Amino acid sequence: MYALKSSRRSIRSIRELTDGEVDLHGPIVTLFSGGLDSSYLLYRLVQAGATDVHAISVGLGGDERNTQIQRITDTLGVRLRFSDARAAFVEEFVRPAIAASSVYLDTHPISSSLSRPLIARIAVDMAREVGAQVILHTANRSQNTLRRLNCSLELLGFEGYFGSPYELDPVDREVKIKELRAVGLDEMAERSASGDSNLWCREFESGALDDPEEHSVPESYYRWSAVRDSPVPPTDVSVTFRAGVPVALNGRQCPLADIIEELNWTVGAHGLGRYTGLEHLPGGAKVLEIREMPAAWLLLASRRHLETAVLDAETIREKLHVEQVWVREALEGRWFGALRAACQAFVLQLSTPLDGVVRWRLSGGRASTTSIVADAPLYVRNREDWEHAAIRSELAHWGRGTGQWHS
Known part of the structure; x- marks a missing residue:
């Protein structure tokens, strides 16, 4: 378990990097996606005289373009460190997110809330390896990634x-593009929205998608x-679970x-798994985010069907509440906190009997279950037979015509 420190040494503006408190000649670790913001930060660090910058690119099974990322760091004279974290992420x-049915306020499965703690852990490990006393990222105040990281x-x-x-010192997009163009990075002008991707989700926000009242993806x-x-053509899909795990x-x-990888393509081919959602920022403001999560959609729906087949109704109602506590803790960046761990233990306890198979028919942009098979089901397969059996069982408790109940 990790202990929360009472205070920390913050970097919240570009000016703080040049006021003399931070040693720009010592090792500096930055989180690098290859996007406009992270590329511009590397540029500003080099311009400020930083001489030992380690740019970490974390591979999570998304849209990483290693050759382009390498070109950017080579152009800026920065050392690129690539970490393949796909297996650890999954x-x-x-x-754990599948076990917790991690859906934000019944709108969309969470995604970056899962990747950020892993990225932070990799950054801390790298900083300790190279002796860095500075870890920088490029989230701004309108991105929940800020508090998660x-x-x-x-x-x-x-x-x-x-x-x-960028938290207290945002830089206009046009300024970033102009200065990066001046050093040969012309491709940054092509980005019309901010994107984040991994094996579980492809997400888009900001730029052309800023306005919830008028957006077209x-x-x-x-x-x-x-x-x-x-x-x-119509597609039949079946998912087998053991202890709640596909x-x-x-x-x-x-x-x-x-x-997950195969379902993204199979389910996505039918146009399923797209989400539009509003997510809160500190203070209550909401921002628009667009997601593409075909595998997540089908796996979470399948697991819920299996839960309803095996668990009693009161247990499911309580799990629904615990799921949202779990989601809140992950969303707020407290993945390594005690409360999320406690919620995880609860949902894992309920996962033990979740053995079975859920089958789907995907066709014409729709999905329907064709079979829900549980190894230890509570469901009724023939209502008439069940009713007759229930009546016989009830009558057996009466005194065979005496009208007296025998316990």
Whole structure:
């Protein structure tokens, strides 16, 4: 368990990097996605005289373009550190999220809340490896990533400076593009929205998607659920669970990561798994986010069907409440906190009897279950037979015509 520090040394503006308190000649770790904000931060660090910058790119099975990322760091003269964390992301973060049915306020499955604590952990490990006393990221005040990363870094016990220089010192998009163009990075002007991707989700926000009252998502943003040139024939899909964990797809046993990857394409081909949602910022303001999560949609729905087949109604009602506590803790950046761990223990206890298979028919942009099979079901397969059996059982407790109940 990680202990929350009472205070930390914050980096909240670009000016704080140049006021002499932070050693720009010592090792500095930055989280680097290859986007406009993270590229511009590297540029500003180099311009300020930083000589030992370690830019970490974390691979989570998303849209990472390693050659482009390498070109940016090479152009800026910064050392790139790539960490392939796909397996850790799925096993340590997505798997617990499936058990917790982690859906934000009944609108969309959570995603970046799962990746940020892992990214923070990798950054702390790298900082300790190279002796860095500074970890920087580029989230701004309108992004929930700001508190998720900061809180994770704090709970992980990092003792140096950390934070986002954009929190109190935002830089206009046009300024970033102009200055990066001047050093040969022309491709930054092509970004019309901010994107985040991993094996579990592809997410878009900001820019052209700022206004909830008027937004239109270009079809080119989508990948898994992009409209096909020709109609997609009906598809039958089955998911097998053991102790609540997906272990087989269409009867084939395979790792969870492979199940997610295949379902993203299979379910997405039918246009399923798109989400539009509003998420809160500190203070209560809401921001628009667009998600593409085909595998998450089907897996969470399948698991809920299996839960309803096996668990009694009161237990499910209580789990629904605990799920939202779990989601809140993850959403606020407290993945490494005690309350989320306690909620996780609760949902895992309920996962033990969740063995079975859920089958679907995907067709014409719709999905319908065709079979829900549980190893230890509470469901009735023939209502008439069940009614007759229930009546016989009830009458057996009476005194065979005496009208007296025998306990």
